[in-house]
Amino acid sequence: MTMTHFPAEWLKGESLGETIACELRLAIVDGRLQHGDKLSENRIAADFGTSRSPVREALKTLSGEGLLRLERMGAVVVGLGEAEIQELYDVRFMIESFVQERMAGKETGALIRVLEQTIDRMELAGKHRDIVAFSFEDFSFHEAIIAAAGHDRVMQLWRHIRQLVMTVMLLTTGEVFAQGEAKVAAVVDKHRAIATVLKSNDPAKIREGVREYFADSYVTLRNSLPEGERG
Amino acid sequence: MTMTHFPAEWLKGESLGETIACELRLAIVDGRLQHGDKLSENRIAADFGTSRSPVREALKTLSGEGLLRLERMGAVVVGLGEAEIQELYDVRFMIESFVQERMAGKETGALIRVLEQTIDRMELAGKHRDIVAFSFEDFSFHEAIIAAAGHDRVMQLWRHIRQLVMTVMLLTTGEVFAQGEAKVAAVVDKHRAIATVLKSNDPAKIREGVREYFADSYVTLRNSLPEGERG
């Protein structure tokens, strides 16, 4: 699954800086840019045919996502190896645990409806083998849950990793699709399970459901990336 | 406690963009810039006597910290009211819980030594009534713990709020000092308690210690800001 360009419809209306950030992010996540590579603003600006300003903005964004470090002399790629992806799942787990446990007492009817719609669209995208649509719905599912908590500052944390999560999902979805329809269906089911425990409004069930989801996700991921994809 | 300028020694060697970010951050946190205020890059650049480039960088940074929103037309201040500060404590609690529980099994000797040194310096700064030094040690204490976990991505999350936390500490420390020596000593003791539970290496004790620390911190905060300080 080679994906040399970020889906154009995902960055409609975005600024040049955002676009460059998305392209560079994808290049880092899929391994075209590897750990230790040094990037120069001038060089990237030349590659993209822009001035340094948007590149500068993009590098700052990516640095904020932890994909690279801004040093005195050039930006060095940190990359996203297996350990880093595990860490990303740790953080997602931490955030979703916090958010979902916090939602135990609240009215979740509206959220549940949105989630079920999202899952249906996800299932449909799975049938059409539409990687971009599928991963987008997957992403939307989790973002909807986090947004529903109404915790501005946790939402802010999420904003710092959302694009990265989206990009990682885009690539892992490709791997999942390559493993056949059963695997795709399993992913859909996992989301239905989350929606179900959320509907139960039982804190213990929710906590366990989230824990299970992420434990399982990491296994899926680990199987998806047998050896390549090192960043 | 009016503090119209960010401590100069904290931004020695920082770029103009960082400096402007720190000054604006302080202005937002201490309420000189209030919720809903609109900021213009041109205006701020004129105020600071710089070009728009560093201002732009600063606004992006502050937007990343959630202190303002970048809209089509100007940046609008989100501010830091009581609810937002509570949320900030939520996030700190979430991060430190994750980090400290994760540290239960590890060798913490080196960390403990650093923490004890830090607490000693904190106590000394308290005796000298040195607000800047005291809050800096307070900040260093928590950052040292988080850094010791060795979890790059959680550290990355921390980076997004560290400056904000530092600024909030700077102001709350002023309030604490105003409440007399006993209160200052209590804050020092709370840190000693954290170091102690960490030394115990007992997960349950650690979890409870962290919980207690933050529960207490929020009470302290609430008492510190009786009605003013709205952002």
Place this chain on the structure above:
DNA sequence: TTCGGTATACTTGTCGACAACCTTCTCGTA
């Protein structure tokens, strides 16, 4: 050969300028 110093090329931080866009105010018209 190895070490020290200088020149060189490249890097970032900052600046001022311009174009495209949005908002708002004003003015002419119904």
Place this chain on the structure above:
DNA sequence: TACGAGAAGGTTGTCGACAAGTATACCGAA
């Protein structure tokens, strides 16, 4: 008066240029 078109001012996104600082390469001397 009410309303719509258009001008005017303000805003961001992007650009190219310059200065200051740093790593590197090179060259001469010991």
